[in-house]
Amino acid sequence: MNSNTQTSSGADEEECWRAVLERSRSHDGMFFYAVRTTGVYCRPSCPSRRPLRNNVEFFSDPQQAREAGYRACRRCAPDSSDGGSPPWVLTLCRRLEQPGSVPPLSELAQLVGLSPSHVQRIFTREVGVSPHQYGKARRLENLRAELKNGPDVTSAVFDAGFNSNSVAYAQAKPGLGMTPRRWRDGGRGEEIVYSILASDIGSILIAATKAGLVTVRFGEEAQMISDVRDEFPLANFRRDDELLAPQSRTVLAGTLGVANLPQLPLDIAATTFQARVWSALQVIPLGETRSYADVAMMIGEPRAIRAVARACASNPVALVIPCHRVVRSDGSLAGYRWGLETKEALLEVEGARPHQRANH
Ligand SMILES: [Zn+2]
Structure with missing residues (x-):
C-alpha cells in the first residue's frame, strides 16, 4: 500500500x-x-x-x-461499484450448470458459506436472474442443444437435468426463448427495454424482454436505436439503464476478454439451422477461433459452409453468441455484422491468435 x-x-x-x-x-x-x-x-x-x-x-x-x-482507467473502470463479481458468484454458476435438478438456495448458500438471503440478493444483482432462474435457463439451453444434436430424445432430457420428459417439455416451451411467430408479428405488445453502453471497442446497445436479451450490437447510438425499432416495429421501447445493469456488466466484461462469464438468458428467434450453429459457437473457448468449415463439421453438416457463414452473420446477440470467433480457414477475419474493426478488437482483447484453429 x-x-x-x-x-x-x-x-x-x-x-x-x-x-x-x-x-x-x-x-x-x-x-x-x-x-x-x-x-x-x-x-x-x-x-x-x-x-x-x-x-x-x-x-x-x-x-x-x-x-x-x-x-x-477506462478499460477496467475501477470506480464502478461492482468491483467485479465476488468469486463465489462464479462458483455458484458452475454448480448450477451441473446436471441434475436445480439445487435449492439453502444448499447453494451452504456451499459458499453465506446466508441464503445474501446469496439470493447478490447473485441476482450480479447475474441479472436469481440462482433458480439461472439453473433453469441453463437446463433449457442444454435441452435445446441436445434435442437439436442428439437422436435420443429421452437421454437428452435426462442429460439436460430434468427428472422426467413431461416436466422437461412443460418447462421447455416458454424457456426456449425462440418464438418466431411473436417476432414475425413485429413484436406486437412486447415491452423491450434497452440500454446504451460505452466500451473501449465502441458503443453497444443491449435490449431485452422479460424473457431475455433480444439483441446485443455495436454501432453508432442513434443508428442502433433506429435499427432495433425497425426490427420490432410494434414493440414498446423504453430505455432503462438501471434495469439492465447486470446484463450490461456481463456484456462489458465480455468486451474486456473476461473468461467464464455467466450465460445470459436469450429471447431470440431462430431457424433450426441457426439454433444449431449458434449453439456450436457458444462452445468455442475464449482465446480461440474456428473456421466456418470447422463449425460446419461441429454441427455435422460439413458441406454447409456458406449456410454457416450466413447464420454467423445473422447472429442477433454479439458477444453472448461469440460469432466473432469464426474466421476464414486461412486465418483471415472474413466478415462481421458489426464491422471488421470490432471483430479484430474483440479477438485481440481475447488474446486469440489468428491461426489457432482446431484440427480435424
Ligand atoms: Zn485498467
Whole structure:
C-alpha cells in the first residue's frame, strides 16, 4: 500500500504486485494500482499491459488514488461499484450448470458459506436472474442443444437435468426463448427495454424482454436505436439503464476478454439451422477461433459452409453468441455484422491468435 495508508508494508506491496502480475480477479476491490507514467489507476485484474514495477504505486481505495492525482482507467473502470463479481458468484454458476435438478438456495448458500438471503440478493444483482432462474435457463439451453444434436430424445432430457420428459417439455416451451411467430408479428405488445453502453471497442446497445436479451450490437447510438425499432416495429421501447445493469456488466466484461462469464438468458428467434450453429459457437473457448468449415463439421453438416457463414452473420446477440470467433480457414477475419474493426478488437482483447484453429 502507499505510504499514506495504515496498511503500509513491504510485504503487502509484494503481494499486491503479484496479484497485478496475475491479473487476479479475487483481489479486485481489495486494492488499486496506479501507474506513474500513464497517470491512470486500475483494478488488479485490468486487462491492460502490465507496467514496470518501479512505476507502480498501490492504494487501498480509488479516492486516495484520485487525491494523488491519478485518473480512472477506462478499460477496467475501477470506480464502478461492482468491483467485479465476488468469486463465489462464479462458483455458484458452475454448480448450477451441473446436471441434475436445480439445487435449492439453502444448499447453494451452504456451499459458499453465506446466508441464503445474501446469496439470493447478490447473485441476482450480479447475474441479472436469481440462482433458480439461472439453473433453469441453463437446463433449457442444454435441452435445446441436445434435442437439436442428439437422436435420443429421452437421454437428452435426462442429460439436460430434468427428472422426467413431461416436466422437461412443460418447462421447455416458454424457456426456449425462440418464438418466431411473436417476432414475425413485429413484436406486437412486447415491452423491450434497452440500454446504451460505452466500451473501449465502441458503443453497444443491449435490449431485452422479460424473457431475455433480444439483441446485443455495436454501432453508432442513434443508428442502433433506429435499427432495433425497425426490427420490432410494434414493440414498446423504453430505455432503462438501471434495469439492465447486470446484463450490461456481463456484456462489458465480455468486451474486456473476461473468461467464464455467466450465460445470459436469450429471447431470440431462430431457424433450426441457426439454433444449431449458434449453439456450436457458444462452445468455442475464449482465446480461440474456428473456421466456418470447422463449425460446419461441429454441427455435422460439413458441406454447409456458406449456410454457416450466413447464420454467423445473422447472429442477433454479439458477444453472448461469440460469432466473432469464426474466421476464414486461412486465418483471415472474413466478415462481421458489426464491422471488421470490432471483430479484430474483440479477438485481440481475447488474446486469440489468428491461426489457432482446431484440427480435424
Ligand atoms: Zn485498467
